[in-house]
Amino acid sequence: xxxxxxxxxxxxxxxxxxxxxxxxxxxxxxxxxxxxxxxxxxxxxxxxxxxxxxxxxxxxxxxxxxxxxxxxxxxxxxxxxxxxxxxxxxxxxxxxxxxxxxxxxxxxxxxxxxxxxxxxxxxxxxxxxxxxxxxxxxxxxxxxxxxxxxxxxxxxxxxxxxx
Numbered sequence: 001x002x003x004x005x006x007x008x009x010x011x012x013x014x015x016x017x018x019x020x021x022x023x024x025x026x027x028x029x030x031x032x033x034x035x036x037x038x039x040x041x042x043x044x045x046x047x048x049x050x051x052x053x054x055x056x057x058x059x060x061x062x063x064x065x066x067x068x069x070x071x072x073x074x075x076x077x078x079x080x081x082x083x084x085x086x087x088x089x090x091x092x093x094x095x096x097x098x099x100x101x102x103x104x105x106x107x108x109x110x111x112x113x114x115x116x117x118x119x120x121x122x123x124x125x126x127x128x129x130x131x132x133x134x135x136x137x138x139x140x141x142x143x144x145x146x147x148x149x150x151x152x153x154x155x156x157x158x159x160x161x162x163x
Contacts, residue, residue: 011064034134075100
């Protein structure tokens with residue numbers, strides 16, 4: 001299992017053994033409100049899991065499940081995935097369970113995913129796609145230099161040039 005570590009968090013690269021934690025996140029309505037819009041069905045969670053595993057066939061970037069390093073407590077998900085339309089662009093994302101909100105974990109996840117993206121030689125731009133109602137994530141991204149694009153259908157993509 002591939003792992004990364006930040007100051008307080010451990011990032012485990014998604015593999016089949018981590019399904020239960022992945023399921024716990026995507027079946028939590030509050031955690032997924034701005035990601036999927038609602039709790040996913042069992043079939044939809046399994047389909048999303050399979051797609052995430054497929055994405056992880058790319059040896060750089062990918063999906064990670066996030067744990068508090070000291071306790072090994074699962075707290076959320078984070079990702080850097082290449083764009084299917086532009087190999088020089090990757091999408092960055094994160095989400096945490098409500099019990100871990102407002103403790104700086106989201107910011108720490110985002111910093112680690114930005115660092116991961118910077119280590120991928122071909123990637124020169126990051127995109128963060130957020131729900132317009134997710135003011136916290138918009139603030140977190142703009143604070144790190146992301147610039148908003150034009151809002152469309154309730155979402156906005158923010159961009160960060162890495163070059």
